[in-house]
Amino acid sequence: MRSRLRLFVPLLLTLSLGILLWLGLGNNPYSQDEATLGRTLPTWQSDNLLDGSPIQTASLKGEPFVLNVWASWCANCRAEHPLLSELAATMPLYGLNYRDKRDAARAWLIQAGNPYRTVLADPDGKLALELGVYGTPETYLFDADGALLTRHTGLLTQEIWQRQFAPLLDQARTDAQMKAATTAHAIEPSIATSARETQP
Numbered sequence: 253m254r255s256r257l258r259l260f261v262p263l264l265l266t267l268s269l270g271i272l273l274w275l276g277l278g279n280n281p282y283s284q285d286e287a288t289l290g291r292t293l294p295t296w297q298s299d300n301l302l303d304g305s306p307i308q309t310a311s312l313k314g315e316p317f318v319l320n321v322w323a324s325w326c327a328n329c330r331a332e333h334p335l336l337s338e339l340a341a342t343m344p345l346y347g348l349n350y351r352d353k354r355d356a357a358r359a360w361l362i363q364a365g366n367p368y369r370t371v372l373a374d375p376d377g378k379l380a381l382e383l384g385v386y387g388t389p390e391t392y393l394f395d396a397d398g399a400l401l402t403r404h405t406g407l408l409t410q411e412i413w414q415r416q417f418a419p420l421l422d423q424a425r426t427d428a429q430m431k432a433a434t435t436a437h438a439i440e441p442s443i444a445t446s447a448r449e450t451q452p
Contacts, residue, residue: 289400289401289402290399290400291399291400292397292398292399292400293309293312293313293319293383293394293398293399293400294309294379294382294383295308295309295310296308296309296372296379296382297309298372298373298374298379299372299373300370300371300372300373301347301349301354301357301358301371301372301373302358302361302366302371307370307372309372309398310398311370312344312346312370312394312398313394313396313397313398314396315344315396315425315428316343316344316393316394316395316396316401316421316424316425316428317343317344317345317346317393317394318339318343318344318345318346318391318392318393318394318417318421319346319347319348319391319392319394320336320345320346320347320348320368320389320390320391320392320408321347321348321350321380321383321385321388321389321390321391321392322347322348322349322350322388322389323349323350323351323352323357323388324352324353324356324357324359324360325352325356326388326389328388328389328406328407329388329389330360330364331407332389332407332408332409333364333365333367335408335409335410335413336367336408337364337365337367339367339413340367340368340369343421344369345367345368345369346368346369346370346371346372347367347368347370347371347372348371348372348374348379348380348383348385349371349372349373349374349375350374350377350380350385350388351374351375351376351377351380352375353375354373354375357371357373386405387405389406389407389408390403390404390405390406391403391404391408391417393417393420393421393424395424395427395428396424396427396428396431401420401421401424402416402417402420404416404417
């Protein structure tokens with residue numbers, strides 16, 4: 253009897269440890285997703301999936317934008333595609349094509365329609381690894397300066413968008429407008445001063 257109990261002790265300890273770890277991760281206010289918030293979009297140079305031209309991630313900045321990680325072989329990516337097409341009419345949407353064959357990815361966009369302003373090719377997954385991608389699909393919201401505001405791993409739905417992304421996008425747009433206005437007001441006096449100094 254005791255020998256049988258000894259056989260179950262390692263199993264019980266493993267299960268207990270697993271439960272404790274699960275509870276700890278679930279209640280941890282510094283989870284992996286939250287730990288990445290505020291991190292700036294990594295500086296990359298990639299190829300445009302559609303025409304092969306070089307593209308740098310710095311060119312995505314300037315206004316709040318969404319980066320969607322997808323692949324033609326990903327079923328959930330196909331499922332969320334109609335929503336992305338709808339959202340693309342209201343905001344800048346960029347794609348990161350992850351570990352995909354270029355021809356297959358292009359064919360999918362031709363078939364389903366291309367909602368992205370630009371698609372960065374990432375055939376070996378190096379860019380996604382630096383970004384911290386868990387899998388496909390993933391959706392990231394960045395502010396105008398490229399700081400990460402929120403991310404979602406898995407199928408993006410309208411409910412998730414409205415609850416998690418839309419309020420942050422609205423706030424990011426407001427912040428960008430205020431920053432632009434402040435910059436404009438700061439420039440105007442310097443221009444006027446320069447004009448006076450150049451007058452004969």
